[in-house]
Amino acid sequence: MTGTLLDKTTTQLDELSVNTIRFLAVDAVQKANSGHPGLPMGAAPMAYIIWTKFLRHNPHNPKWFNRDRFVLSAGHGSMLLYALLHLTGYDLGLEDLKHFRQLHSRTPGHPENFQTPGVEVTTGPLGQGLGNGIGLAIAEEHLAARYNKPGHQIIDHYTYAIVSDGDLMEGVASEAASLGGHLGLGKVIYLYDDNHISIDGETELSFTEDRMKRFEAYGWHTQHVTDGNDLVAIEEAVHAARAVTDRPSIIAVRTIIGYGSPNKANSHDVHGSPLGPDEVKATKLNLKWPLEPDFYIPDDVLAHFRQAVDNGAKAEAEWHERFAAYKAEFPAEAAELEGLISGTLPEGWEQALPTFSPTDKPIATRAASGKVLGAVTAVLPGLIGGSADLAPSNNTYVKAFKDFQKDTPYGRNFHFGVREHGMGAVMNGMALHGGLKVYGGTFLIFMDYMKGAVRVAALSHSPVVYVYTHDSIGLGEDGPTHQPVEQLITLRATPNLTVIRPADGTETAGAWKIAIESKSTPVALILTRQNLPIQPTSSIEGVAKGGYTLVEAENPDLILIGTGSEVFLVVDAQKKLAEQGVAAKVVSLPSWELFEQQPQAYKDSVLNPGVKRLAVEAGSTFGWHKYTGLDGDVIGIDTYGASAPIKDVMPAFGFTVENVTARALKLLGK
Structure with a gap:
């Protein structure tokens, strides 16, 4: 935990500690008869160095705000992380390791931040963790720039990660790495498990560029360690990386996947399958490890790792002392920061929400x-975001604040560039760091480019906000390539994601x-390009319930349901139907997810059972029944849509008052 280079030798305790990590992983994967033993066996030395020499953390308080963050982007090697968490004293017992990959265990096949104490972000889909790490570092940089004062370094921590060949192959990693280099994030240190093996075989099959030159081009500091078992060289490289403060660092550590296995090391056979009983025995004999018992931890090794408990408690206590001194000198800033850390919204913040009137344009x-x-950004100090190079179209730029850039990290307008997937992964890291409410915008059609990150956000309870504009064929002339159809239902099909398509201001x-x-659920806002009238009876309270009666009708013959830009159509159709003696009720249903959370009695009061219903939405009909x-x-x-002005394209697909009225009458048999 000292972070200082004490000597140039590797002790027997160091070697025992590394092998303890290896064999906890080997035994857990073998017991489960499922998993990825190769990465933990090869990467154990670099993980050991980070966790015992550099990582500031408190195992008894995994949420200590100024802790260093560690990301295992190569989440398939999850037993590496679980072994470290157990050994250093987190609330993850040996029985948890023995239940690896079993139902309801706290050691799932890939790390899940909401499931296991000490796991910062959910990883497994390759490249996502690398992007999350950039987001974690951005959050640290931003909060430090805003709240640190001379003599008071209150926000001051690193983001470490272990990344793999697969991570570097994924496009999302390139997007995030490019952004991280542009921003000069000096507290990012990634260790690249350069083992030259993927599931198909050697990486030479498809991955032959000079990876470190690529990262140099991104603006990263790069190093090579030629022997993944050389603890001294790894430690020296991390020290060198920490000395570089104006750009992120990546260290390519040449490892042997499945190190120690006599017959499977350095082959794809050890990537994603247990060693098998015979090979487990052969590996233990090869590395002079006791054959029995399984999950063996030498007493001196455990005592060595468990120093993290006292060291972590001391580090956190010292931080609280520093924070108390900071608070005494800067009470307003301290109070604001405490609110961000706790996630408490300023009292009465919602009064800043603008109001819209039917008399408005x-x-x-x-x-x-x-x-x-x-x-609201003026009254919500934690609100930060931007767009994927579409700020003027997404309306995500807040003119009162500066841009977040290398020289202005206190800025609150973020330029993600044309990197939708990278934006999604970075947003998750920023949000899961804590202290920030993060939003990011793009066209709804380009949600497809970031769907992997959206799914991980929902899975990992990352409460980010997606600002998806140009939500239908109503965007007009750009045509089918830009006109979303199936994207809305795709989002609605994603568990733990709240989708809201508002009808007006x-x-x-x-x-x-x-x-x-929202504290634990991402929210997708689905917004129009075209102007919409303000409905006299629309309400903020109605949105909170997901659906509500916009226009009442006593003993209705029909219920007209609309969302977003189609609500005004059904309102106008209701008037036409009234002229023909049809009593139609209008329901605005901006959010299926919020509506489903309401009591059945409320839902029945909105969608009267037994009354025929017509829904109108400029998107896929899938699910509407x-x-x-x-x-x-x-x-x-x-x-798919068509390229034409909105005045032509909407009628061509039936989105007119006349068609809504005609379909309603047909539904009623008139």
């Missing part, structure tokens, strides 16, 4: 979203209120 919900952001303010208050019933009808889009 029609406004696109993307523009209404921009108004909300401009108003008022509902947009309500959608942002939900997003800002959940609300219309099989005897209902849906006006939607189940083909």
Whole structure:
């Protein structure tokens, strides 16, 4: 834990400690008869150096705010991380290791941040963790720039990660690494497990560029360690990386996958399969490890690792002393920072939400979203975000604040560049660091480029906010390549993701209120390019319930359901139907997920059982019969769009008052 180079020798205790990590992984994978033993066996030395020489953390308080962050981006090697967590004293017992990959265990096949104490981010989909690490470092850099004062380094920690060949192959890693280099994130140190093996075989099959030259081009500091078992060389390289403060660092450590296995080391056979009983025995004999018992931990090794408990408690106590001194000199800043750390919103913040009136000019919900952001960012110090090179279109730029750049890390406008997937991964890291509420914008169609990160956000309870604009064929002339159809239902099908498609400015303010208050669920805002009228009865409270009655009708003959830009169509159709003696009720249903959380009695009061229903939405009809019933009808889009002005393209696909009225009458048999 000292972070200082004490000598140039490797002790027997060091070697025993490294092998303890290896064999905890080997035994756990063998017991489960499932897993990836190769990476822990090869990468154990570099992990040992980071966790015993450099990592500042408190095993008894995994959420200590100023801890260093460690990311195992190569999440398939999860037993490496679980072994370290157990050995250093986290609330992860030996029985947990013995239940690796079993139902309801705290040691799942890939690390899950909400499942296992000490796991910072959920990893497994390769490249995501590398991107998360960039986000973690951005959060540290931003908060340090805003709250540290001369003589008071309150926010001051590193992000370490172990990344693999697979991580570096994935495109998301290139996006995130490019951004990290541009921003000059000097507290990022990645160790690259350069073992030259992937599932198919040797990486020479498909991965032959000079990886470190690529990272040099991104603006990273690079080093090579030629022997992955050379603890001194690894430690020296990390020291050198820490001395470089103006750019991120990556250290290529040449390892042998499955190190110690006489018959499987350095082959893809050891990547994703247990060694097998005979090879486990042969490996233990080869590395002079006791054959029995399994999960053996020498007493002196455990005592050595468990120094992390006292060291961590001391480090945190010293930090609290420093924070107390900081608070005495800067009480306002300290109070604000404490609120960010706890996730507490300022009292009465929602009063800053702008109001919209039916007498206002029609406004696109993307523009209404921009108004909300401009108003609430001033009272929400943790709100930060930007877009994937679409700020003018997404309305995500807040003019009152500067840009987050290398020389202005206190800025709150973020430029992710044309890197949707990287943006998603970075956002997750920023959010899971703590202290920030993060948003990122792009066109809804490009959600496809970042879906992997969206899924990980939902899985890992990362409460990010997606600002998805240009939400339908209503964007017009850009045509089918830019007109989303199936994206909305794709998002709705994602567990633990709240999707909100507001109908006007008022509902947009309500959608942002939900997003800002969300603690463990990402929220996707689905916003229009085209202007929409403000509905007289739309409400923030209605959005919170997911769906509500916009226009009431006593003993209705029909219920018209709309979302987003189609709500005004069903409102106008309701008036036309009234002229023909049809009593139609109008329901705005901006969020299926929030509506499903309501009591059944409320849902029945909105969608009266037994009354026929017609839903109208400029997107896929898939899933809508959940609300219309099989005897209902849906006006939607189940083909691709067309390139044409909105005045032509919307009518061409049936989104007119006349068509809604005609379909309603047909549904009623009239």
